[in-house]
């Protein structure tokens with residue numbers, strides 16, 4: 001390869017690199033909308049619970065580790081390309097092994113991974129165990145293809161939560177009407193979210209520790225709300241558990257994250273965080289509008 005064509009190749013490489021940087025910065029739109037995925041968004045959704053805040057911290061730490069490792073590996077590659085190409089190093093050595101170096105490049109990544117694992121365990125247990133002192137329980141049951149909710153500490157309130165459709169067949173006015181008819185007026189905020197909105201939202205009081213028990217009635221589902229850092233399998237015959245403590249008022253969207261049949265994509269989750277007095281008012285209004293369990297559910301009796 002002549003010196004001229006080598007320079008052309010380097011210029012081409014630099015151009016591609018610059019273009020990639022410009023394009024990636026153009027699409028780097030933050031997804032900091034309130035508990036909802038955002039078109040072209042990057043980064044995690046804004047946290048609405050202490051679990052998700054800690055997950056953010058862990059994610060950011062991992063990101064720095066990955067950036068440092070990437071810079072280190074890139075530096076090594078550039079060094080090898082510049083120092084050991086056929087012009088600068090025409091007669092290479094025939095070295096095939098370097099025991100000391102091989103031990104280092106095996107041990108070092110192991111130590112990095114062990115360090116990350118040790119750092120992650122406290123977060124794992126924090127997420128897994130409901131604090132001993134919790135304020136209320138909500139039971140979630142996954143069905144093909146909707147969720148149902150029970151509030152044993154609030155008069156055994158129970159209701160189903162189905163997706164509201166917002167397709168091209170439905171005009172904005174019709175969608176708004178659907179929501180207005182299905183929910184009490186004060187619950188309605190903003191626009192209906194395509195494939196994310198439900199007729200009956202899960203309303204929770206801000207600041208209360210909520211024990212969420214997750215059960216399944218037919219097949220496996222998973223109750224996943226990204227901005228709250230919860231994702232629990234709903235398994236028939238098992239009762240799994242997770243917990244939520246809302247940091248702030250807001251609407252937090254989620255979806256079933258376990259492929260559970262052809263309606264899997266149509267079982268969204270909507271959690272609405274409200275002040276405790278609004279929560280009490282919601283419980284009263286809900287009691288009069290939906291059915292209640294006739295008998296206390298088994299987990300209420302076990303408390």
Ligand SMILES: [Cu+2]
Pocket residue numbers: 142143220221222256257258259260264267
């Ligand atoms: Cu499902």
